[in-house]
Amino acid sequence: MKTNTITPNQITLFLIIYFFSTFIGFFTVQLINKAQYDSLLVICISGLVGCIYAFLCVKLANRRPEEFIVYYGKEIFPNWIHLFLMGFIFFFCLHACSVVLKEYADFLIQVYLPETPEWAIGTVFGIVIAITARMGILTLFRAAQGLFYIILLALLINGIFLGKELNFDRWIAFVTNHTLPGILKGSYFTTPFIGELGLFIFIFPFFMKKDKILKSMVWGIIFACFLIMTHIAQILLLFGPNLASHLSFPMLEIVRFIRIADFIENLDPLLIAIWSTMVYLKISFFFYLSAFILAQIFRLKDHRPLTFSLAAITVVMSFRLSENAANLNFFMETTWPTFAYFAESIPILYLLMDTLRRFWKKKAIKKAES
Template structure:
């Protein structure tokens, strides 16, 4: 299997979009509900936690930089433990891709296609994800590299044209309105999103200049937190915390405030299409990793024969995750963060065991040399 296909620049730009997509599109109202004017602070706290996790993940990956975690993990933990963990990762990543797809389905159906069933949107989206997964990671990261500049232009344009609508007298609330409980609860719910950097463990062999990976993740986290924080600030200055937290998709409502002369009355279709592509990238990377995990477990040389069948499973998971948006939101708030913490802390177990084994090995070699 070919490796070293993804440059550090592509990795950085991808992770900026990766974090930005769901936090801005799906989680903004929930974050503002929990943390109010502390939401921006929560974003930066979560970003720092994500970088700390990335450090340990990269430290584990660099010990066997050209090997796949599915393979070398059995050298760290016994196979009877490692294989079930890999199956757990496979199911979890497939479920994550299904949940993000379900959020996107609900958004499209509620906003633009009210008479369209979720399964129709899911099938069309799933087909595109399957085709892209067959092309591999290299093309996926190239798409992110090109899309990034459109996102930058969209953010700049949004900041310019929405500025006249903002209630600037609310700025003082960012200084005076703070809540320790809001910061804690908001951080608890948001840290796992930045903790999804754990996927590095599965794509590490594809990276070039592996020694620069942590630096790339740090810059990606900084810029994504900057862009997310900017949008959260605009929401709070435009709608205030109470209205923002009760809007299902506050970002689209903010975009609809943009007016350019008389010939462009609404830019939401253009900006939403850019954002939808970011969601597509995130779903596809989780889906592709899950497919490759299964291919490695079965010792297949090519993962492509699995893509369409597993895409059908992903769509089925998205449809059956919840009966409606309210149930899905309740599930994500009550249980999803705890599940992601468990998933994302598994690499710590491997790192700890591997460190102990290496230390014991060095001690044995040292004792032999002494004798």
């Protein structure tokens, strides 16, 4: 298996797309509903926590930089505990893949394909992510690297032509309207999205220049948070928190405000296509991780034989997650953050236990020498 193939620059660009994609599409409404004008402050807090989390995860990975944690984790925890924790991470990745797929399928059905059965969209997407996972992790990072500049251009166009529609009189609310419950609720909901970067520990041997990985992750978090804050600020200045918290897809409503000329009434098909590609990369990343971790658990040399069967399971899971979008949103607001915190704390548990074991070992050596 070829490793050391992903550059620090690719890590930064991938993280920007990874965080920005689904958050602006599916979760801004929940955040605005909880935090309103404190949403920008909540994103800053979540980004800071994400940087601390990145430091801890990279610290653990750098102790065995050329080994995969699925293999060396049994040296830290007893084998049965290690297998349980790795199995939980596998399920978390597969479940997250199903959730994002469900969210995206609901979006397409509600907005563009109201007569299309959900199974058709899920099946097509399942085939696509299975093929992508078979192509390997480097394909995802290279695709993100090329897509980033297109996204930057699209966001620039969006900002230029949307500026005249914004109500800048609302700016003062970002300074004066603060509530501690809103900040706490928003931070608890938002931080797990940034904490997902801890999953990078499972592909750490694929990274080049490991001494620069932490810096790349921090810059990725900073730029992603900046873009998310810019997007949320546009929503609040355009609609206000009360209206924005009742919109299904404020991102789409913002795009439809843009009119460049009579022959282009709006740009939503183009910009939604670009955003859909970002969502596709995130789904594919979750799916690749689930297949890769499962293959390592079973000591398989290659994850590719698992891809199509896991894709079928993912599609079925996405069908069975909830009866409608409202139930799924309720799950994401109430249950999912706690579930994600537990899964994302697993690398920290390994770091803590590995540190304790090293301390005990040094203490035993000193005792033996004396």
